[in-house]
Amino acid sequence: MKITFFDIYRNAEYKISKNTNSGMGTGNNYGTSYLAKIQNKLIKKAIHYPPQNCLYAMSILRVSGNDVNYSEKLIDNNSDLYIFTSSIVNFETELNSIKEFRQHTNVPFLVIGPFAEIQAEKYIDSDISGKTKIIIGEPESFFYENKKNNLLQVIEKSEKKIYSKNFYNLDLFPYPAWDIVFKSSERSNMRFLGNKKSVTIEGLRGCPYSCSFYCCYPNIQGKKLRIRNPENIFNEMCYMQDNLNVYNFTFRDPVFSIDKKNVNLLFNLIIKNKRKFNLCIETQLKDIDENDLDLMFAAGVKLIYVGIESSEEEVLKSVNRKNLSNNNIYEKIIKIEKKGIFVKGNYILGLPNDNYESCLKTIEFAEKINCTFAQFTVFTPMPVTPAWKNYKNKLDFKKYEEFTMWDLVIKHPNLEKKQIEKLKNRAALYYIKPKYIFKNLLKVFARAIF
Numbered sequence: 001m002k003i004t005f006f007d008i009y010r011n012a013e014y015k016i017s018k019n020t021n022s023g024m025g026t027g028n029n030y031g032t033s034y035l036a037k038i039q040n041k042l043i044k045k046a047i048h049y050p051p052q053n054c055l056y057a058m059s060i061l062r063v064s065g066n067d068v069n070y071s072e073k074l075i076d077n078n079s080d081l082y083i084f085t086s087s088i089v090n091f092e093t094e095l096n097s098i099k100e101f102r103q104h105t106n107v108p109f110l111v112i113g114p115f116a117e118i119q120a121e122k123y124i125d126s127d128i129s130g131k132t133k134i135i136i137g138e139p140e141s142f143f144y145e146n147k148k149n150n151l152l153q154v155i156e157k158s159e160k161k162i163y164s165k166n167f168y169n170l171d172l173f174p175y176p177a178w179d180i181v182f183k184s185s186e187r188s189n190m191r192f193l194g195n196k197k198s199v200t201i202e203g204l205r206g207c208p209y210s211c212s213f214y215c216c217y218p219n220i221q222g223k224k225l226r227i228r229n230p231e232n233i234f235n236e237m238c239y240m241q242d243n244l245n246v247y248n249f250t251f252r253d254p255v256f257s258i259d260k261k262n263v264n265l266l267f268n269l270i271i272k273n274k275r276k277f278n279l280c281i282e283t284q285l286k287d288i289d290e291n292d293l294d295l296m297f298a299a300g301v302k303l304i305y306v307g308i309e310s311s312e313e314e315v316l317k318s319v320n321r322k323n324l325s326n327n328n329i330y331e332k333i334i335k336i337e338k339k340g341i342f343v344k345g346n347y348i349l350g351l352p353n354d355n356y357e358s359c360l361k362t363i364e365f366a367e368k369i370n371c372t373f374a375q376f377t378v379f380t381p382m383p384v385t386p387a388w389k390n391y392k393n394k395l396d397f398k399k400y401e402e403f404t405m406w407d408l409v410i411k412h413p414n415l416e417k418k419q420i421e422k423l424k425n426r427a428a429l430y431y432i433k434p435k436y437i438f439k440n441l442l443k444v445f446a447r448a449i450f
């Protein structure tokens with residue numbers, strides 16, 4: 001059977017991703033100032049990955065004997081089944097794509113991803129033929145459970161919402177089908193690891209931490225950790241390098257170093273086998289053991305994303321976020337960067353207890369740390385999170401596509417939209433401070449060749 005995945009993106013001046021936010025997606029809209037617009041353009045060019053569930057779903061379907069294709073454009077290639085990826089950040093565009101493409105074919109459509117689950121009726125109703133169905137749950141699980149069945153018959157017999165609520169360990173699945181993405185000559189890159197080929201990889205899913213109040217990961221992937229075998233992760237990396245010439249790996253784990261034992265096993269495998277990889281990981285600072293920094297560097301970790309969120313204790317408390325003290329954050333980041341590993345500090349403006357001054361303090365704290373990258377998003381109560389219930393009656397948006405994580409979509413008690421825009425533009429100055437230019441700029445450009 002011929003199957004095509006449509007991974008459709010709206011036109012925007014900034015980067016739109018469905019790979020982030022556990023598949024809900026993000027839109028890096030850094031602001032309206034000249035500097036912010038430059039950042040919008042640079043990041044759009046520098047980083048792009050397809051969604052994780054699509055990569056695994058393609059590989060499972062291919063192993064089941066199907067001819068699987070991937071496209072970021074609507075193309076009629078006589079497939080027997082078209083599968084649309086979904087996200088909040090492209091929602092209205094995706095509805096229009098389904099509507100538009102139905103005019104070209106009468107075959108069934110499936111929609112996958114967490115936002116399709118939340119807005120199932122809207123996706124179903126966008127297709128007048130009634131032949132669009134939604135997978136509720138991880139699509140990998142559905143395709144894996146039906147790998148020996150006639151998929152078209154299963155879909156035909158199913159209700160409009162197809163439930164597949166089991167969570168599987170990713171080790172059960174074939175490696176993500178990056179070759180199919182590369183074959184379609186679509187974009188896939190991560191220039192901050194260098195200009196060699198890049199892919200995403202997952203070492204685990206799930207997160208048990210208390211910031212689940214506002215974060216999508218534990219609410220979509222579950223709080224229980226699904227940890228992969230380090231040997232299988234290593235073998236996947238070697239496979240990607242030997243067969244697809246991939247050197248750069250961005251780990252999409254919510255907290256990469258949460259299981260120190262397995263992480264160190266993976267690092268030791270890389271070192272022992274003399275593999276040269278460039279790794280980007282995301283983790284909590286408190287889960288990085290300073291004694292392991294040499295090991296991390298030797299294994300190829302070049303960039304670490306850490307959530308800092310806010311410099312203000314009361315603001316952090318309001319969202320159940322537990323951080324190291326500000327002094328410890330500062331000292332730890334300095335130590336990591338001294339080892340030659342770049343750090344990106346992630347901050348959130350407009351958290352529930354924030355006001356203009358507290359946001360300014362967070363930006364100034366980021367400038368004091370002065371790490372290689374700093375990212376300032378805007379507090380957004382996503383529909384899967386407990387925060388959504390708190391703000392359900394205080395929402396202020398016209399389209400779901402405004403849920404970029406960089407735009408204010410609520411009536412905030414202390415901040416107006418224009419103040420958030422002003423803060424974003426203020427935050428964009430981060431990269432032109434003399435202190436920043438002196439410490440960071442050359443080394444960033446040396447690594448990221450645009």
Ligand code: SF4
Pocket residue numbers: 207208209210211212215216217218254255284307
């Ligand atoms: S630790 Fe990170 S992934 Fe886990 S809930 Fe907090 S913000 Fe989300």
